[in-house]
Amino acid sequence: AYIRCFDVALIPYLLNEYSRFVYPNKLNEYLIMGKPVVSTGLPEVEYFNESHGNIVSVVHNHAAFISQIQYCLDQDSDTLRAQRTAFVESNAWDKKIEAMQSLIQAKLDRKAKMREQNWQHAFLKFYRTTQRKVGIVTTAVLVVYLLVFHTSLVWVIAEPLRVVQQPVSGDVIAVLAGGIGESGQPSDAYEEKINHAVALYHQGHAKNLLFSSGATRVFNEAEVMKALAVSLGVPREAILLDEKGGGNYFSLLTLRGELKTRGWTKVLLVTSLYNGARSQLVARKNLSGVEVTIVPPDKSRFFGEQRRVDWRHLRAIIHEYAAIAYYWSKGYI
Known part of the structure; x- marks a missing residue:
């Protein structure tokens, strides 16, 4: 007023x-x-x-x-x-508030637009990065697959596991079994080892056979091995059985006891094609004073002619290297 x-x-x-x-x-x-x-x-x-x-x-x-x-x-x-x-x-204040609201809204709009742009940019970057990584992984998997299954790489890696020595005269031919399966019929590897051991016997490399296996399943594996050898012309009295088995280490410990009892010092050891290195390492440490000659079968239907690789070959070779590592950790070799 x-x-x-x-x-x-x-x-x-x-x-x-x-x-x-x-x-x-x-x-x-x-x-x-x-x-x-x-x-x-x-x-x-x-x-x-x-x-x-x-x-x-x-x-x-x-x-x-x-x-x-x-x-x-x-x-x-x-x-x-x-x-x-x-x-x-x-x-006036209503004009000021309106102006402030406009400024705030413009700022919010800019931020929303930036977030949308940033989201699009981040998604595009993630997509490109993921696409690149998937491409790298896919390429790596493809390269590994081709190297493993379409080259001789697996056999090159497996070669140190092979130990093949010239058969000599010995006191006994020892066979480390590989299993006969639930049907009671010998598997290919089992048959090959028995046939090879019997052939060495008939060639006069030794007058005795020892079959080692602790597998029973449906049939006693050691007995099946003996029956197969007898059917191939080996006298029953020339065959010794180790029915405890337990793998390379324990089978060779049992063999050591038989050798000591009978005064034998020379063994021809028949085992799987890629089990030679492990068997030789165990023998060197645990069969001192015994001459062990590793004589696997000449051919293996399981491994074939090494022109191709499948998963069972890869699994068997990995298993063998893992077993050597385990034996080393336990002090067996």
């Missing part, structure tokens, strides 16, 4: 550290009522003035302050009063 009676409205703030950050709310109240305003040079008022066409008279000394009061009194008009009211309406 008092402002309506003003001819000129004054904002006479001293300039100090406090007033540097003051925005006088009276400024809007004066202007909305169309009153001319004379103010000291407050930074906020000067900023307002720059944005609103210098509608406020801003001065920086006492003389100018008095002079601008008189000037406003002389020059005021209905047109200027209407301009002041319009400027303030454009600077």
Whole structure:
């Protein structure tokens, strides 16, 4: 109500550290009522003035302050009063809030757009990286598959497991069994070893055979081995059986006992084609003073002619290397 009676409205703030950050709310109240305003040079008022066409008279000394009061009194008009009211309406709080909302919304929109772009970029990067990794893994698997199953790499790796020595004369031909299966019929490897041992017997390399196997299953494997050898012309009294077996290590320990009991010092050992290295390592450590000659069968239907590789070959070779590592860890070799 008092402002309506003003001819000129004054904002006479001293300039100090406090007033540097003051925005006088009276400024809007004066202007909305169309009153001319004379103010000291407050930074906020000067900023307002720059944005609103210098509608406020801003001065920086006492003389100018008095002079601008008189000037406003002389020059005021209905047109200027209407301009002041319009400027303030454009600077009202609802306009400010609307402007702030617009700024906030624009910022949010930019962030949303950036997130979308970043998501697309991240997805594209993930897709390309995954595609590249899948390509590398696929290529590696294909290369390994080709090397394993379509080259001689497996046989090169398996070669150190093969120990083939020239048959000599000995006291006994020992056969380490490989299993006969649930049907009670000899497997290929089993048959090959028996046939090979019997052939060595008939060639006069030794006068005795020892079959080692602890497998019973449906039939006693050692007995089946003996029956097969007898059917091939070996006298029963020339055959000894080790029905405890237990693998290379324990079979060779049993063999050691038989050799000691009978005073034998020379053995021809018939085992699987790729079991020679393990058998030789066990014999070297545990059969001191005994001459052991490793004589596997010349051919193996299980391993074929080494023109191709399948999973059973790979599994057998891995098993043999794993068994050597296990024997070493247990101190058997």
